[in-house]
Structure formats: C-alpha cells, structure tokens
Amino acid sequence: MSINNKDIKLSILDIGTKLQGNDASQTLKDSTERVQLADELGYSRYWFAEHHNAANQVSTSPELMIAHAAAHTKRIRVGAGGIMMPNHSPLKVVENFSLLKALHPERIDLGIGRATGTDHLTAYALRRSKEAVTSYDFPEQFYEMLSFFQRNFPADHPYRGIIPIPNGGNHSLIPDMYMLGSSTGGVEFAINEGLGFVFASHLAPHLAIPVLKRYHNKFKPSAHNSEPKGIFSTILITAETDEEAEYLAGPVELYWAKLHTGDIHSPFPTLEEASKHVYSVNEKAARAQNKDRFIIGGIQTVAEKLRHIGKEAMVDEVMIMEFYSDKKASHNAYRMLAKEFNLKG
Template sequence: MASNQVNGDLKLSILDLATMYNGESATQTLQSSTDLVQLADCLGYTRYWFAEHHNTKHQMSTSPDVLSAHAAAVTKNIHIGSGGIMLPNHSPLKVAENFSLLEALHPGRIDLGIGRAPGTDGLTALALRRSREAVTTYDFPEQLDELLSFLTHDFPNDHPFKNITPSPDKGLIPDIYMLGSSDGGMQFASHYGLGFVFAAHISPQLAVPMLRAYRKNFNPSAFMQEPNSVLSLIVIAAETEEEAEYLAGPAELQWVRWGTGAFHHAPPTLEEASSHRYTAQEEAVRQENKGRFVVGNVGNVAEKLKKLATEAMVDEIMILDMLTEKNSRHKSYELLADAFNLKS
C-alpha cells in the first residue's frame, strides 16, 4: 500500500479525462495520454488515473479499465487505475474480474477507484444499464458489498454468489479507493476501510472537512490498515504568474461554460480563451470557480499545495489535467516534479 504518513513528503498524481483539445483526433488524444503517463512514470509521480465519462463529444475516457491496461503496459513503476469506475454502470463481478486480471498482469501497480455517480446523462445511463429499474434503483451499497466480496472471495456462506470465482488467485486485489465530492463517498471509504479521493475541483468548499472526517472515522480493514487520502484539483504551474494565468484560460472558460449550462462547446483554445470577454454572469461564475484551481509560478503553486495538504490532512495531491497544449502540459508536470523532488 502507499504511504499514509501525513505532512511527510507530498506525493503528486494525475487524473486524465483524455480530452480532445485543439481539434485533435481520438488517436492523437490517446497518444498524448500515452506520452504523458510515460513522462509521469519517469518524473516520479505516484499514480495516473483515467476517468469514466460517457456520451461526451470531446472526451475519450469511456473505459478506464481498458486505458489502464494500455498505460500499465507502457510504464514501469507508476500506479495505474481508474478515477473512477462508476460502479452503477457495471456488474460488480465484471469489475472484480477486470481488475484482478490487471493486478495479475502488473502486480502491485493497479488502483481501483470507485465512483457512485453514472458519469453521464439519464438516457445514456439507461443504454449502459439496459433497464429502467437499474437506472431508478439506488443499490450502490449492495453493489459495493458484492464487489469487495468478489475481490476477497469472502461472501457469507448463505449468499447465492458464494461459489462464484472471479479469479483463481485470491491474492489479486488492487488498492481500492472511494471517490467523493460530498459526505457520501467519505462515509463508504471510512466505513469499509478504503482509500479516499476527494474531488475538490467539484466541491472545493467541502474538501478539507470531508478529508478530515475520513481520517477521524476510518475503520482499519483487510484493504487498508491506515487511512489513505488524496485531494484532487486542477493545478497549472509555469515559470511565471503571467504564463500560468494565460495557460489556465481555457480551463477557466470551460468551467464557466459548464457552470452556465453550455456543455456542448468544444474545449476552448488558448486564443479563444484569451480573447473571450466575460459577461457579468460569467464573471460571477468564474470567481466562484477559483477554489477549483491552483494556478501560478511553480514556487507559489508548491506553497499553496503544501498548505492545502496540511489543512486537509493528506500526503498526496491528484492533479486534474486540463492544459490544452502538450508542451506546456509536460513543462508544468516537470516543474512540479522538480519542486517536490519526486525522483528522490
């Protein structure tokens, strides 16, 4: 398991949505993800996760298990996994089979991050789950129980799935994390003794209290003996404040569009973002979004991240990658790796 020491060396990780920037093709976008995970592996980043989103025009992150298989095959040391598998869309047995298989292929390097949301709209959720009852019924607690029991081969004796074997090897258990942007994910993580990743880019005001509550309420388990928590948010570092603000423009504009109901625009380019004139409504949303981002020269960014980590009682920051330019993206991660001595 990863280290659980709080206030030690801060670890950095990456969350990839496989977004198609600047008119890229799907193949170009996935090649960019491949290049970035290989760079992150060389720079000393702790883990690299893929999200699960469906029915999106500009994201290729539909299948984090498939992307994880590819990323693990082209790297050597970095942990690879899902941020997350949206469990309501899947059979717990199939998730257990897939991630046991990944763990067998890449021992000690596979993470299973689990989410409770569908990661899509209602109609697409229906297409994924194939019944209206599955869409309207909230049975996540039962799903999670099944998944964990499949992974540990430990159903109660009277359970109908007792004799189903997801893998011949009982030791093939990835590191398991709950994702959350509210108290729901925190409660599951602390109750079951799982890792916990809080999405501060979704609910920045809840990040510190939820991450602190997780540590306070954590129950040791067969999965983790000590709490293991991660704070996720958007981080953009550059050599100067001015460059960082410029590079953050597209992400800021995209979040403003999402906040005002404009979901179907292509991701903004740097030029589009720099020339955009915000309306009063958009500017208000833009200011509300400031807590989702840490932007600036690398020295200031490093200090802000250390402060956030201390407040939230975490020893790891997961960066949601939203830089539109490949060179600037790589430079940002290189600067952060140097600032935090990730290779040491």
C-alpha cells in the same frame, strides 16, 4: 501524520480531454506520452476517469486505458478514477481488475464512484435497466463487489460458488481500492471498510478539507489498509510565473464558465480563443464562482498552496486533474512540480 515540505506525493487524473484539432487517436497518444513522462519523473499514480456521452472526452473505458498505460510504463501505479459503479455489474468489475492485477502486480488501483458520470438516457443505454437508473443501489453493488474480491459471501448466498478469476483462494488479485467523493457520502464507505479516499475538490471546494480530515480521524483499519490513504484532487495550472500560469489557465476557466452557463457542447478552448474571449455577464459570474475550483499560479505559489493543503487536509498526496490546452505547457508543468517536490524519477 506529519507533513513536511518534502512529503507531498503527486499523481495525475486524466479525463481524456480532446483538444481542438485532435481526433481520438491523437488524444490517446498524448495520454500515453503523458503517463510515460509521469513514470519517468516519479509521480505516484496515473488514473483515468470514466465519462460517457461527453462531447470532448474520450475516456469511456478506464480498464482499457489502464491496460494500455501499464504496458507502456515501468513503475507508476495506474488506475481508474473511477469506475462508476451504477454503470457496471460488480462481478465484471472484479473480473476486469483481477485480470489487470494479475498482469501488473503491485501497480493497479481501483477508484470507485457512486454516480454514473453521464446523463440518465446514456445510463439506461449502458445498463438496459430503468430500475438501475432510477434507484440508488450503490451500497448493494459496493458490498457485492467486495464480497467477490474477498470470496466471503455467506454460505447460503447464491453467488458463493462463482469464481471471478482463479487465484488459489488468496487475495493476491485484489487491487488497491479507493472511494471517490465530492460530498459527505462516499467517505463513510472508505472509513468503515478501511479503503483509500480521494476527494474531488474541483466539484466541492468548501468540503474538501473538512471531509478529508474526517476521513483521516475516523478511519478504521482493515485488511485493505492499516492506516488512512487520503488524496486531495484538484485542477491545477502552473508555470514559471504567476502571469504565465494565469494565461495558461484561460482555457480551463472559460471552459468551466461555459459549462456552468449551460454550454456543455463547446470544444475545449485554445489559448488564443480564451485570451480573446469577451465574457458575458453570466459567464463572468460563473468564472468568479469557479475560482476556488482551481489552483493557479507560478510554481512557487502553487507549491506553497499544496503544502498548506497537505497539512490542513491531513493528506500526503495531491492528484492533479489534467486540463492544459497545450501539450508542451503540460509537460513543462509536470517537470517543474516533480523538481519542486523532489519526486524520485
């Protein structure tokens, strides 16, 4: 695959961060405005994450967010980044996403995660099963989900007669599927089943490029995809200049420094709070260690980095994790990126 300066596609990952002064309703309203802007500007897709028992995040049900976003946009693909399989029954995932695909043909993506996205107690409350929380049965869940989608259980399988959604026996209600990864594990499912693959570089920056290269080079074509569809996901903050971008990045840098020093309940900082904060010794160390988790800079600096990443990781799409503390700055950044990469709005 050849990547040139005009080939990078851009997408957005929304984790439903609740900014200070906003309630859940305002947070969801802001997400709706953002996905409509992304649709207008020509972004490829807009995904919603799944987190539970998180003090500052309201994206607990990607399926509901997808249905709402798709109904309020025209062209952009919408999806889950992702559905955390240990929290769900495979049948229910298939039913939900088959319905979404029926409502919005050619616009629905299903990103699949292997983790719970929450703590053990909350995972237990979601599944009501200690075994589901303490054992690792993702492979069984994954292949059961694929079999429900593809209607190809063995003849003697007890689930063979279950019909998730009537579809005339064809595969028209199967969404585009992607494995999510932040290590070397999830990529093997994507390779072997011919699915798309998204690497969360903010969780393991040093692994992102080698794992995405492995995915591209080892990919096995399937009924889902004839060629690899890799996406590099990152936290990105940009503005007109490097200096302005550094200022706008203050809240996310402080937020992650606090997370890595054990403060998981503080609200997402404002620009003013971040600019005035005096870092403790431990926070300074965490901030330094976190530098590679973010891409921060003026639009030209960021564009150069993204084009380099696209070439090195052998991908033509970058997914930006939404982490701005100012809505106007967020919208301006997405407009600048759309212009820089000639997105077709």
